[in-house]
Amino acid sequence: MRDVAIVAFAQTTHTGHDTGLTEAEMLHPVIEEVRRATGLSRFGFTCSGSCDYLAGAPFSFVSALDALGAWPPISESHVEMDAAFALYEAWVRLQHGDIDSALVYGFGKSSTGELREIMTLQLDPYYLAPLGLDQVSYAALQAAALGRDRTELDEIVRRSRADGRANPHALDLPDPSGAEYEVEPLRPYDIAPITDGAAAIVLAAGDLARELAENPAYIGGIAHRIEPHYLGMRDLSRSPSAADAARAAGVGKGPVDVAELHVQFSHEEPILRAALELPEDTVINPSGGPLAANPVMATGLIRLGEAARRILDGGARRAVAHATSGPCLQQNLVAVLESAPSSQEGARRG
Amino acid sequence: MGERCAVIGVGQTRYTTKRTDVSIAGLVREAAIRALDDAGLTFADIDAVVVGKAPDLFEGVMMPEAYLADALGAAGKPMMRVHTAGSVGGSTALVGASLIQGGVHDRVLVVAFEKQSESNATWALSTHLPFGASLVVGAGGYFAPHIREYMRRSGAPDHIGALVAVKDRRNALKNPYAHLRIPGIDRAMVESTPMLWEPIRYLETCPSSDGACAIVLASEKAVTGTPAWIHGAAMRSEPLTRAGRETVSPQAGKDCAADVYRQAGVTDPRRDIDVAEVYVPFSWYEPMWLENLGFAPENEGWKLTEAGCTALDGDIPWNASGGVLSSNPIGASGLIRFAEAALQVRGMAGEHQVEGAATALGHAYGGGAQFFAMWIVSNRKP
Numbered sequence: 039m040r041d042v043a044i045v046a047f048a049q050t051t052h053t054g055h056d057t058g059l060t061e062a063e064m065l066h067p068v069i070e071e072v073r074r075a076t077g078l079s080r081f082g083f084t085c086s087g088s089c090d091y092l093a094g095a096p097f098s099f100v101s102a103l104d105a106l107g108a109w110p111p112i113s114e115s116h117v118e119m120d121a122a123f124a125l126y127e128a129w130v131r132l133q134h135g136d137i138d139s140a141l142v143y144g145f146g147k148s149s150t151g152e153l154r155e156i157m158t159l160q161l162d163p164y165y166l167a168p169l170g171l172d173q174v175s176y177a178a179l180q181a182a183a184l185g186r187d188r189t190e191l192d193e194i195v196r197r198s199r200a201d202g203r204a205n206p207h208a209l210d211l212p213d214p215s216g217a218e219y220e221v222e223p224l225r226p227y228d229i230a231p232i233t234d235g236a237a238a239i240v241l242a243a244g245d246l247a248r249e250l251a252e253n254p255a256y257i258g259g260i261a262h263r264i265e266p267h268y269l270g271m272r273d274l275s276r277s278p279s280a281a282d283a284a285r286a287a288g289v290g291k292g293p294v295d296v297a298e299l300h301v302q303f304s305h306e307e308p309i310l311r312a313a314l315e316l317p318e319d320t321v322i323n324p325s326g327g328p329l330a331a332n333p334v335m336a337t338g339l340i341r342l343g344e345a346a347r348r349i350l351d352g353g354a355r356r357a358v359a360h361a362t363s364g365p366c367l368q369q370n371l372v373a374v375l376e377s378a379p380s381s382q383e384g385a386r387r388g
Numbered sequence: 389m390g391e392r393c394a395v396i397g398v399g400q401t402r403y404t405t406k407r408t409d410v411s412i413a414g415l416v417r418e419a420a421i422r423a424l425d426d427a428g429l430t431f432a433d434i435d436a437v438v439v440g441k442a443p444d445l446f447e448g449v450m451m452p453e454a455y456l457a458d459a460l461g462a463a464g465k466p467m468m469r470v471h472t473a474g475s476v477g478g479s480t481a482l483v484g485a486s487l488i489q490g491g492v493h494d495r496v497l498v499v500a501f502e503k504q505s506e507s508n509a510t511w512a513l514s515t516h517l518p519f520g521a522s523l524v525v526g527a528g529g530y531f532a533p534h535i536r537e538y539m540r541r542s543g544a545p546d547h548i549g550a551l552v553a554v555k556d557r558r559n560a561l562k563n564p565y566a567h568l569r570i571p572g573i574d575r576a577m578v579e580s581t582p583m584l585w586e587p588i589r590y591l592e593t594c595p596s597s598d599g600a601c602a603i604v605l606a607s608e609k610a611v612t613g614t615p616a617w618i619h620g621a622a623m624r625s626e627p628l629t630r631a632g633r634e635t636v637s638p639q640a641g642k643d644c645a646a647d648v649y650r651q652a653g654v655t656d657p658r659r660d661i662d663v664a665e666v667y668v669p670f671s672w673y674e675p676m677w678l679e680n681l682g683f684a685p686e687n688e689g690w691k692l693t694e695a696g697c698t699a700l701d702g703d704i705p706w707n708a709s710g711g712v713l714s715s716n717p718i719g720a721s722g723l724i725r726f727a728e729a730a731l732q733v734r735g736m737a738g739e740h741q742v743e744g745a746a747t748a749l750g751h752a753y754g755g756g757a758q759f760f761a762m763w764i765v766s767n768r769k770p
Contacts, residue, residue: 039491084625090471091450095515096443097473100755103627111640113647114625114759115479118444118451118471127468127483133490134390159450164411167449264457264467271458282464364454369467 041379042132043247043254045240046075047343047350049207052235052331056149061088061098062105065145065236069106072141072238076250081240082137084114085128087121087144088335091156102145113137120144120300121237122338122361122371128241129260138246145236146335153232153334161365162267173365174229176269178221180366181228181305183274188223191304195227198301198323202330209233209331228304235333237340247379255346255357255375261286262361262371269366280313280360280370287358287372294320295354298341300362302328310360314372320358324348338362342373349377390489392770394615395730397427397604403567403715406505407598412447413459416501419600420460423497427604428612431461434604435493440470440480440500441719442754445512447503460499472623474527474667474754476500477601477722478761481750482621484605485763489621494610501600502717509596509718525585528593528670530756532585535672538636539587542675544690546587549671550578553592553713555699556668560710562700562739567597567715592671592713599717601724608769616730619747620651620764628756635757641680644760648749649682652764657749658683661764663705663732663742664749665725669712674698678706681751700740708732708740722752726763733767 048071050064057064073079084106088098099116108114117123121144128140157173181191195214202208214227240250247254263279263286266272284290297320301307307322316322323329325344328337338361348354355377363369399422401407407415416439424430437460439453449455453469456462472479477500484498510526538544557573560566570577573591581590606612624644626633645657654660666681668674678689683704692698698706707713709728712721729750731737737745747766753759 089451090443090445096445096513097515097755099471100473100628100758103625103758104629106627107630108625108627109630111624111626111638111643113623115470115483115623116472118469119453123468127486130486130490130492133492134486136390156450159444159448160454162413162455163447163449163452166455262466263464264454264462266458266463267455268458279464363451364457368454368457 040133040135040243041256042129042241042243043256044342044346044375045242045247045251045254046072047239047347048072049237049340049343050235051207052209052233052333054209054231054233056147056234061145061147062101065102065143066105068236068238069143072240076240078139081139081141083128083131083140084112085124085142087117087119087124088146089118091159092146092148092151092334094151120335120338120361120363122342125239125339125342126260126262126371129257132241132243138243140241141238142241142339143236143238144336144339146333147234148232148334149234174221174224176365177303178224179269180274181223181303184305184309186305186308191228194304194307195329198327198329201324202326205326205330207331208326211330224303230302230328230332233332235331235336237336237343239339239343251350253350253352253377255349256379258374258376258380259287260373262369264369267368274366277309277313277367277370280310280367280372283370283372284314287374289314289358289372289374292356293317294358295356296321296324296345296348297358298323298325298327298345299360300328300338300341302332304329306367309367314358345375349375391491392608393485393488393618394606394611395603395765396606396611396613396615397423398727398731399423399426399602400565401599402565403597403599403717407503412452412503413456415503416456416499416600417459419602420497420499423602423604429604433495434461434497435495436466436487437462437497438468438470438480438484440476440723441502442474442476443512445507447506472754472759474718475722475752475759475761476754477720477724478726478750478752479623481603481723481726482623482761482763485618485621488605488607494607496605497602498605499600499602500720500723502719503598504596504717505598528585528588531670532588534635535587535670538672538676542687542690544675547575548675548690548693549587549592550575551693552671552674553578556707556711556713559700559708559740560714563709566710567595588670594669594712594716597715597717599715599720601720601727603727614734614736616733616765616767617769618763619766619770620648622647622762624760626758628758636676637680638757640758641753641760644762645681648762648764654764657681658704660747661749662745662747663708665709665728666706666751667712667722667725667753668707669716671713674706705742708737708742722761725752726750730765733765
């Protein structure tokens, strides 16, 4: 496979409330930031991720094109998925060999709706959605199936929120406290906060990657898998699709300095840690992760950006990023980011 | 373009107003199994699944690919969901093809659908405050002014739209999957129907359909059966609200066509392409796209339509299947164009087969005529 690297990453200062900006207004500065960072005003391919249901109106991605100022017309596509999957599509497109750069972005304002109820609409409309099971309730089913110690989950939230307070882009959330349940066994602080935000990444292939960044974060492997939808058909305490994606991406082929995991509920961290077989010494979610800022539809892309940032900064040699979609970690994407290209053996394909 | 890629299977459902006998999952599975049967394969032979559809508000299911994973045999595999407005069916085919052209997979199942009977299309397509001024006019009301501007510029006579409506519906009578079947349709019948959005009459618009379309794509080494080889693939998008945007013949459409023609070595589309499946949801978009796609000089597309050049027995048949005017499960409509183009060059289009078709264009557009997806397929290996 062709060497492709993340060469620039930008994100908004995420907020826990609606600041009055439209999605396009929120996105525009982030696009400008990666354009400035790379000096590129046009890209070989552009791909984005967003969700109409967050706004309750069709075509969220159409107004994003206005933020881009897509003129002259651009080669562009959109996934109704987290933008991490848009990055995957762009990585595939760069493998064709005829273009060298791609812009990827994602955005979402979950403050304007009732996210946990909206997510119910993602379930099978005939057999599951009519039960009224909301996102927190089905996550609680998974947390119960896992049955982890409360002190372990509290520590995950405490660490994530402390790291988030040190991250200027994440929310400032206090240390977890309180004994009440949101939906047992989940406490309110186990749940990723409602967040508005956007993020953008620039991918570059071959020589262009070295020209645009001193330490490009090379995509050593990237893969994703989905598993059955019905919760009753899965062992909710495990994530075989994350494990398969991690194997295909080659996570276990070397040490992992940093892992950014798309953990929307505290109990998902041990599930993912086990599925990805991450070493004990791997630093998990140093950005604070989604438990400190969760701009839905950009959250997974931000994991790729935050993991890449550790390599772009020269601090890490090998990092892992994870993104998820669907109820109870139904679909998982895993990427390995490396400080050196793996062209000799070719990136693992997916 | 990367690795060679071919369509080796096509599956469609019979398009109709309401499929009350199947769930959404049942609908997509029906198309998928027909495409796999056509390729002589099963779900086990598929590496990845790509799903496309228009706004989720059509069925009230958010990101339905999660729920459809089981019905499409995707569990344990990569699955993606594409959404690029009306062009999505075409874009979905291109995203699937990209996985093969990029050397990532050998066999990809692409499925697009809409079950419009679950909702109201005009509602599901209308933005509202604070996201945009609510016109509450649906797609027809949005595009009618662009058509009137085309008529003003080109001086096209008023009856051209009715000719397209008649031609496409007559073709639909030869397509077993087509939704609208109107035996005896003629110009007088079209002109007797109510005016919906001047100059678009009732029979000059597309229907709302339930339906799904699926294709199986393969790398060169994984080809089974009869391949339709992809010779060119391109997408282009432009902003909706750019001042001075040419909405009658959008630049993104011209650029997208130029890109696929360059890849496929097409220099004169009317001569080099044998049959075209072009996204024409309102009759007048045939002459408009004839110009945008370079089949006719500016302001002269209507003359090709009037002279019968785009009829099944014309020199450049457009929408031999009956087109979007005859079947319109919105999210699938683009993929149907791409699939019908493949059927033609595989020689498998049945009664609406264009004899000797070797090279075909599949086209889709969406949004405010701002998203374009196209491919060129051929029975010859590139």
